[in-house]
Amino acid sequence: MKDLIIKIENPVLDIKNLSISYNKGKYAVTNVNAGVKKNSVTAIMGPSGCGKSTLLRAINRMHELYPNIEVKGKIFLNNNDIFLMSSIEIRRKIGMVFQRPNPFPTMSIYDNVIAGYKLNGIRLKKNKKDEIVEKSLKDVVLWNEVKNSLKKKGTFLSGGQQQRLCIARALAFKPDVILLDEPTSALDPIATKKVEQLLIKLKENYTILLVTHNMSQAARMSDYSMFMYLGELVEYGKTKKLFINPVDKRTEEYLTGKFS
Amino acid sequence: MSEKITKIILFIASFIIVIISAGMVLSLMSGAAPAFKEFGFKFIISTEWNPTEGKEQYGALQFIAGTIITSIIAIIICLPLAFSTSLFIGEYFRGTKLAKIIGTMVDMLAGIPSIVYGLWGFYVLRPLIVDLGFNAQGFGIITAGIILAIMIIPYATSISTEIIKMVSNELKEAAYSLGATQKDVIMAVVIPEARSGIFTSYILAFGRAIGETMAVTMLIGNTNIIPKSIFDTGNTMASVIANQFGEADGLKLSSLIAIGLILFVITGLINGLGKIMIKQFN
Amino acid sequence: MERVIKDKIFKGFVILFAFITISPIIMIIYKLVIKGYRQININFFMQNAPDTYEAMIALNAGKIIPGGILNGITGTLFMVIIASTIAIPIGLLIGVFLYENKNKFYANIVRDITDILQGVPSIVLGLIAYFWVVKSITNGFSALAGSVALAIMMMPLIIRSTEETLKMIPETIKEAGFALGVPYHKIILRILIPTSFSGLLTGSLLAISRIIGETAPLMLTALGSSIVNLNIEKPTSAVPLLIWEFYNDPNMVDLVWSSSLFLMGFVLFLNILSKSLNGECRM
Numbered sequence: 001m002k003d004l005i006i007k008i009e010n011p012v013l014d015i016k017n018l019s020i021s022y023n024k025g026k027y028a029v030t031n032v033n034a035g036v037k038k039n040s041v042t043a044i045m046g047p048s049g050c051g052k053s054t055l056l057r058a059i060n061r062m063h064e065l066y067p068n069i070e071v072k073g074k075i076f077l078n079n080n081d082i083f084l085m086s087s088i089e090i091r092r093k094i095g096m097v098f099q100r101p102n103p104f105p106t107m108s109i110y111d112n113v114i115a116g117y118k119l120n121g122i123r124l125k126k127n128k129k130d131e132i133v134e135k136s137l138k139d140v141v142l143w144n145e146v147k148n149s150l151k152k153k154g155t156f157l158s159g160g161q162q163q164r165l166c167i168a169r170a171l172a173f174k175p176d177v178i179l180l181d182e183p184t185s186a187l188d189p190i191a192t193k194k195v196e197q198l199l200i201k202l203k204e205n206y207t208i209l210l211v212t213h214n215m216s217q218a219a220r221m222s223d224y225s226m227f228m229y230l231g232e233l234v235e236y237g238k239t240k241k242l243f244i245n246p247v248d249k250r251t252e253e254y255l256t257g258k259f260s
Numbered sequence: 261m262s263e264k265i266t267k268i269i270l271f272i273a274s275f276i277i278v279i280i281s282a283g284m285v286l287s288l289m290s291g292a293a294p295a296f297k298e299f300g301f302k303f304i305i306s307t308e309w310n311p312t313e314g315k316e317q318y319g320a321l322q323f324i325a326g327t328i329i330t331s332i333i334a335i336i337i338c339l340p341l342a343f344s345t346s347l348f349i350g351e352y353f354r355g356t357k358l359a360k361i362i363g364t365m366v367d368m369l370a371g372i373p374s375i376v377y378g379l380w381g382f383y384v385l386r387p388l389i390v391d392l393g394f395n396a397q398g399f400g401i402i403t404a405g406i407i408l409a410i411m412i413i414p415y416a417t418s419i420s421t422e423i424i425k426m427v428s429n430e431l432k433e434a435a436y437s438l439g440a441t442q443k444d445v446i447m448a449v450v451i452p453e454a455r456s457g458i459f460t461s462y463i464l465a466f467g468r469a470i471g472e473t474m475a476v477t478m479l480i481g482n483t484n485i486i487p488k489s490i491f492d493t494g495n496t497m498a499s500v501i502a503n504q505f506g507e508a509d510g511l512k513l514s515s516l517i518a519i520g521l522i523l524f525v526i527t528g529l530i531n532g533l534g535k536i537m538i539k540q541f542n
Numbered sequence: 543m544e545r546v547i548k549d550k551i552f553k554g555f556v557i558l559f560a561f562i563t564i565s566p567i568i569m570i571i572y573k574l575v576i577k578g579y580r581q582i583n584i585n586f587f588m589q590n591a592p593d594t595y596e597a598m599i600a601l602n603a604g605k606i607i608p609g610g611i612l613n614g615i616t617g618t619l620f621m622v623i624i625a626s627t628i629a630i631p632i633g634l635l636i637g638v639f640l641y642e643n644k645n646k647f648y649a650n651i652v653r654d655i656t657d658i659l660q661g662v663p664s665i666v667l668g669l670i671a672y673f674w675v676v677k678s679i680t681n682g683f684s685a686l687a688g689s690v691a692l693a694i695m696m697m698p699l700i701i702r703s704t705e706e707t708l709k710m711i712p713e714t715i716k717e718a719g720f721a722l723g724v725p726y727h728k729i730i731l732r733i734l735i736p737t738s739f740s741g742l743l744t745g746s747l748l749a750i751s752r753i754i755g756e757t758a759p760l761m762l763t764a765l766g767s768s769i770v771n772l773n774i775e776k777p778t779s780a781v782p783l784l785i786w787e788f789y790n791d792p793n794m795v796d797l798v799w800s801s802s803l804f805l806m807g808f809v810l811f812l813n814i815l816s817k818s819l820n821g822e823c824r825m
Contacts, residue, residue, distance in 0.1 A: 065436060086546065088439045096437035102430040106452035116438035119448050121545060166434070173438065263726035270642065273635030274652045277701070280694060281655045287673045288666075344559030352556060365564040371809045372570060373755020375782050376802045379789065380570050410566045417563075441549035464661075471663025473758035478789070498665045502758050520669045524662060531661035535654065 003247050006224070006237045011035025011076075012207045013059065013177055018073035020054050020063065028054040031073070032233045034226060036177070041199060041208045043222035043239065045215060047254065051231040052211045056179050059209070060094040061087045077176060092116065095170030097180040101162030103154030103169070110150040112165055113137060116173045136168040140198055160191025164198065171206070178202070180210045184217065196221050215255060219243050227251045284524070292518035294511060303518060309484040311512050318515035320522060322486045326401070326494035327523070329487060330476065331469035333405030334412055335462060341409070342416035342465070343458070349417075350424035351450060352442075363421070370414035378478035381407040386479065395491045399481035402490045407479055408469045416465035419538075423457025424450060460537040467530040471523065473498040497523040574806060578799030586610040586800060590769055591784055597793040607794065611801050614784035616770045617685070621760075621780060622750055624689035629696035630746055636697075637704020638730055653705075660698035667691045668759030676763060685771065685778035688764030692756065696749045703745025707738040740819050747816035751809045757782035781805045 013036040020029040029051040036042050044052040054063070063069040064087060075082045082090045103112045113133045117124055124132070133150070137143040142164045146157070154165050163183060170178055180199070184192040199208055200221050212218050218225050218239065225239040227250075235242060235251040246252045295303060295318060306319025345366060353359040385406060386398035394402060427450050435445045451458070481493025482503050495503070497519045508516055585608070592600075592609035600607045636652065643649035668691050675687035715737060719729045735742065760766075765777040766787060781801055788797040 060437060062433060062436060065433070088441060088545065091437055092439035096433075098430055098434060098437075100430060102428070102434045104431060104434070104449060104452075115435070115448070119435055119438050119440035119444045121444070169434075169438070262728075266727040266730065267642075270635055270639040273632055274639040274649070276632055277636055277652060277655055277659065277697065280697075281659055283674070284662075284666075284670050287670055291669070291673060341559050341563040344556045345563045347556045348560035352553060362560055362564055365567050368567050368810065368813070369564075371751060371806075371813050372567070373757065373782060373802075373805055373809065375755065375757045375785050375789075376570065376574070376806055379785070379798055379802055380566075380573060382789075384569065384573060413563055441545055443549040443552040444545075446552075467661050471661075471665070473663065473665040474786075477758075498663055498758070501665050501669070502761060505762055517669055520666050524666050527661050527663055527666075528658050531658055532654075535657050 004235050004237075005033065005233065008035030008037050008224075010038070012038040012078060013209070014076040014079075015055075015059075016074040016076070018055070018058065018071065018075065020051070020058055020072075021070045023068050024070070027231050029058070029228075030231045032228075034233060034236055036207060036209055037224060038207050039203050039205070040223040041203050041210060041221055042224040042226065043218035044209065044211045044226045044228060045213065045218045045254075046226075046228035046234075048213060050228040052213075052226075052228050053181055055228070056181055056209065056211045059177070059179055060091045060096055062091075062096070088120070092120070092173050093176050095173060095175035095178045097163070097166050097170055097178065097183045099182045100186045101159055101166050103157070103162050103165050105153065105155045107154065108151045109146050109154045109157070109165060112154045113168050113172050115169055132172055136172045137165075139171055139202065140164040140168040141194070141201075142168060158191065160187050160194055163187060163191070163195055167195075167198065167202075171202075175206070177207045177209060180208065182211055182213060185213070192217075227254060229254070288517060288521040288524060292514060292521045294514035295518040298511060298514075303515070304522070307484075307486055316511050318512065320497070320515075320519050322484055323495050323497045323500050323519055324522065324526075325486045326480065327470055327496040327498070327526075329490070329494070330401055330404045330408055330480065330496055331466055333401065333490060334408035334469045335416075335466050337406060337409035338412050338416050338465060339462065342413050342420065342462075345413070345417050346421040346424050346458070347446065347450075350421040351446060354425060366414050366417050369410065372411075374411070374472060374474040375478075377407050377411055378475035381475055381479045397481070397493075399479060400491055400493045401480065401487045404476045404480040404496070405490070407475045408472055411472060411475065412465040412468045415468050416461050419461035419464070420454065420458040423454040423461075426457075427453045456537060456540065460534050463530060463534040463537065467527050467534065470496075470530065471498055471527050473502050477502045571806070574799055574803040578801075578803035581606065581797065581800030582804065586804075587615065588612060591779070591787070591797070592794065593768065594791050594793045597791070597797075601793055601796075607797055611781060611784050611797075611804065613767060613770045613779040614781040614801065616772065617764065617767065617779040617783070618754060618781045620772055620778060621685055621689045621692060621764065622754060624685065624774065625692035625696055625753065626746070626750065628689065628693040629700055629749070633697045633700025633749075634704050634735070634742065636701045637708065638734065640701065640705045641708040641734075656698045656701050659694070660702070664691070664695060664756050665758040665762070667694050668762035670694065671759065671763045680775045682775075683763060683765035683777040684775050685764055686774040688760045688778060688780065689774070691759035691763050692753045695753050695756065695759070699749035699752060700745055703748065704742060707741030707745060708734055710741070711737050744816040744820040747812050747819070751812035751816070754812070755782055755805055755809055757786055761786065781808075 015032055015034045018029060018032045019027060021027045032055060046052050057063050058071050059075060063071060077093060104115060107115060110133055113136050114129055134143060142161060154162060157165060184195050202208060222239045225242045226236040227234045229250050235246060235248045243255060246255055303319055305321055307322045308317040308319045310317040349359045349363050381403060386403055389395055389403050390398040431449050432445050435449045476496050477499040480495060480499055482495055483493040484495055487494040501516050501520055505516055587610055589610040590613045591611055592607060597607045640649055640653055671687045671691035675690050676683055680686055715733060716729060719733045760780050760783050764780060766783045767777045767779045771778045785798050785801045788794045
């Protein structure tokens with residue numbers, strides 16, 4: 001058993017005995033135990049319906065937006081139980097990027113980046129705002145492309161640019177962890193490559209947890225990989241080891257394309 | 261062959277509605293002609309309403325004013341109620357049984373005949389206005405405005421609820437993921453996204469209020485003056501027609517028809533505006 | 543966490559206002575039932591409205607006012623039937639026309655006109671029917687004039703509901719008909735209309751429920767009558783017209799509640815009927 005799930009020392013995020021059920025009794029995630037290493041990219045992969053997105057969305061408590069979803073177990077962020085904090089606070093500390101780019105269509109690029117501050121009613125001085133916008137957009141390598149059109153609507157950007165804008169929006173709060181739910185599935189290969197390079201660069205300052213159904217993406221860019229199947233965390237280890245030498249038979253079958 | 265005949269029949273049918281509309285405009289114009297000939301443009305800006313034979317003098321401004329004022333009061337009262345109801349059905353309790361019940365009840369408001377609103381206004385609302393000391397008789401602009409507000413709620417609610425429901429979940433989740441509360445999400449995402457739809461439904465509701473007749477006739481007090489305050493009595497374009505049509509002939513009849521024409525044009529403009537806006541966000 | 547409290551307060555107001563919004567419907571139904579149910583008995587449906595003298599005698603004797611609203615019920619049904627006979631076939635044809643010519647310039651104009659016509663205040667339609675029928679055809683107030691006003695009100699509703707219903711039919715059903723060499727008019731009559739029948743019925747019932755409570759246009763056209771009239775050239779009563787008469791007559795004012803209760807019950811019944819029909823069609 002021990003070989004299947006790697007033990008992470010001093011995890012930034014620690015998931016303990018986590019189970020998630022829909023409509024009383026239908027389990028989407030069963031008894032997951034995993035730590036997430038600071039300043040790394042950790043990929044969660046598995047066939048569709050394996051519970052990887054459900055798991056990810058529990059980490060910033062997005063599941064609470066919908067009725068009839070029950071979560072058992074605990075999640076710790078820097079040793080603090082996230083379920084004891086307010087959902088507002090936790091979501092500011094754990095940023096999220098979604099499958100399809102979703103900049104706020106009624107806001108300018110500039111306002112999109114500082115949307116988190118605006119939504120939280122935090123008033124900033126103009127130069128402080130400018131600073132955050134510039135820094136965040138530089139972090140996502142979008143600054144040069146948009147610096148002259150900050151007042152334009154975010155929806156005028158290309159899909160890849162929009163997704164980087166959404167990452168910038170998540171970064172503006174300097175979160176401890178960034179959750180990404182298949183962030184490149186709606187993008188073309190070139191835009192995908194840019195986002196991947198960006199994420200690898202971002203791990204210097206952030207901890208990144210990435211859901212993907214694309215094995216090669218996990219192999220290319222992650223340091224650690226989880227493989228989930230039917231709601232269970234089957235195997236979790238260093239990406240190189242997991243891909244070259246999987247322990248569980250199901251992991252091996254998945255990686256060799258027996259099912260997807 | 262059969263295809264051609266069918267197409268011709270359909271075309272002729274479609275032409276009927278064009279003829280009806282054109283005929284309506286022509287009939288109203290020809291009916292209103294004597295009044296406009298007699299009083300000219302002054303008809304619209306005069307507040308004189310004197311049916312004494314020999315001194316006959318008619319103007320529509322007080323009715324236009326009464327109509328606009330009651331409708332504005334109606335929309336002001338309706339706004340927070342209809343908007344809250346839209347949020348209740350389309351956002352807070354979306355898809356629940358409770359939302360369905362509330363939605364059905366709002367629909368029922370649209371089914372109540374205008375005259376029944378008038379009765380209820382007369383027997384329930386009017387005494388309340390008297391008790392509150394607003395007005396000795398309880399009739400007037402404010403009474404009519406409140407009843408109108410209730411009557412137009414279904415129109416103000418229906419489109420805006422649909423539009424609020426349509427605001428994409430992805431955007432709402434994006435805002436939640438940044439730590440927004442539900443109120444923040446409504447203010448920063450739902451309202452900006454849905455604003456043209458919400459605005460349109462209020463425009464259409466306003467159009468409804470302008471043309472409402474019976475309930476207003478029963479509550480507004482029927483005086484041919486420009487109301488000086490919301491507790492004054494007055495008349496709207498629709499209510500003066502309903503009130504005075506029975507005993508009207510000659511120049512007075514023509515003046516009432518002229519008022520009907522103005523009413524037709526105003527509601528046409530407002531509904532046209534609403535329609536253009538609907539097209540824009542479709 | 544001041545923001546969390548604000549969020550809660552906001553939600554509280556939304557809920558409060560939503561309940562205020564629906565409270566009139568409860569109060570109105572309650573009032574009508576409480577004040578009106580006593581008057582509703584067999585005579586209510588079998589006798590004409592009393593005259594003010596009969597009502598006064600009953601009032602003074604402390605009895606229930608005699609008579610019913612038969613002249614109103616028959617008048618309403620009579621005019622609704624005539625209006626439907628005019629508006630439903632034409633409305634259906636125009637609806638089919640709009641469906642068949644989706645985005646053509648002329649069809650768009652017809653659609654715009656229909657929408658504008660739908661927004662015309664009913665009292666203006668009363669004026670129109672007064673001109674077209676009272677003054678020109680029947681030379682006096684008449685059932686026909688009332689029906690014409692109601693028909694013009696109904697038509698836009700029928701047209702739009704027909705078009706919307708037809709839009710929901712999958713294109714493939716129509717194509718299957720064409721592939722079998724079925725002539726165009728038969729595709730309309732045998733395929734489109736039967737397939738969407740319950741939807742069309744719903745639209746028609748809703749349109750009827752919209753016009754059945756109309757008072758203002760009838761005051762200018764049908765006027766009213768103290769007896770049952772089934773002659774389209776003569777003045778005719780209707781339930782809303784009776785309510786208006788009762789309301790204006792101090793001796794008969796007690797009758798407004800029962801007639802209003804009846805009228806509203808009928809409108810709601812039509813609404814529920816049409817919605818349940820629609821539910822069936824969706825299954």
